[in-house]
Amino acid sequence: GDQVKQSPSALSLQEGTNSALRCNFSIATTTVQWFLQNPRGSLMNLFYLVPGTKENGRLKSTFNSKESYSTLHIRDAQLEDSGTYFCAAEANTDKVVFGTGTRLQVSP
Amino acid sequence: EAAVTQSPRNKVAVTGGKVTLSCNQTNNHNNMYWYRQDTGHGLRLIHYSYGAGSTEKGDIPDGYKASRPSQENFSLILELATPSQTSVYFCASGAQGTPHYEQYFGPGTRLTVL
Numbered sequence A: 001g002d003q004v005k006q007s008p009s010a011l012s013l014q015e016g017t018n019s020a021l022r023c024n025f026s027i028a029t030t031t032v033q034w035f036l037q038n039p040r041g042s043l044m045n046l047f048y049l050v051p052g053t054k055e056n057g058r059l060k061s062t063f064n065s066k067e068s069y070s071t072l073h074i075r076d077a078q079l080e081d082s083g084t085y086f087c088a089a090e091a092n093t094d095k096v097v098f099g100t101g102t103r104l105q106v107s108p
Numbered sequence B: 001e002a003a004v005t006q007s008p009r010n011k012v013a014v015t016g017g018k019v020t021l022s023c024n025q026t027n028n029h030n031n032m033y034w035y036r037q038d039t040g041h042g043l044r045l046i047h048y049s050y051g052a053g054s055t056e057k058g059d060i061p062d063g064y065k066a067s068r069p070s071q072e073n074f075s076l077i078l079e080l081a082t083p084s085q086t087s088v089y090f091c092a093s094g095a096q097g098t099p100h101y102e103q104y105f106g107p108g109t110r111l112t113v114l
Helices: none
Strands: A004-007 A010-014 A019-025 A031-037 A043-049 A052-056 A059-064 A069-074 A083-090 A096-098 A102-107 B004-007 B010-013 B019-025 B031-038 B042-049 B065-067 B073-078 B087-094 B103-105 B109-113
Touching: A004 A083, A010 A019, A019 A083, A031 A059, A031 A069, A043 A052, A043 A059, A043 A069, A043 B103, A069 A083, A083 B042, A096 B042, B004 B087, B010 B019, B019 B031, B019 B087, B019 B109, B031 B073, B042 B065, B042 B073, B073 B087
Parallel strands: A010 A102, B010 B109
Antiparallel strands: A004 A019, A019 A069, A031 A043, A031 A083, A052 A059, A059 A069, A083 A096, A083 A102, B004 B019, B019 B073, B031 B042, B031 B087, B065 B073, B087 B103, B087 B109
């Protein structure tokens, strides 16, 4: 089902621009993870969030548990940011539910 | 040093054959997970484990078995592989926390069932 909805499903950015990805949750979510799957297929952890905000370099993520959403902001996009971004919600169990991903293409 | 490794990385199997995907983690995590990734579905949980000797059904367990013989190793077994099981399979480990934990993924195994 659509317990974790990601938007947009695909995004094209020019180098140097900014954008935001979003996940909306229809399940009670305690923590959120953001991953980047690079074009080779490897999954990399970006953020692990309890409610609040974290920042790492050009990336910033916020998890608002009251309004059931999380955002991932990309600042000054670079070519190596290309790939598919997944958010994953941890509900009140030990299971994690993934969104279907946002495919990002950064071009010169 | 990669903390979660998977083998094989690529596998071609025939319909009706038995396939075993292996996962090893050196994170000393209690929890381990098997997911499959298909276009339009994101990652879906097949089986998971809370520790050696434990296996639990995830969201899509049909057609799969799992085995956790030790803290480090977690296998996914397809007794009778079918073409619908063609997919990319990811293993992950996670520290058991209350209620929070984080997952670390292996590099994935691409399985094609002909």
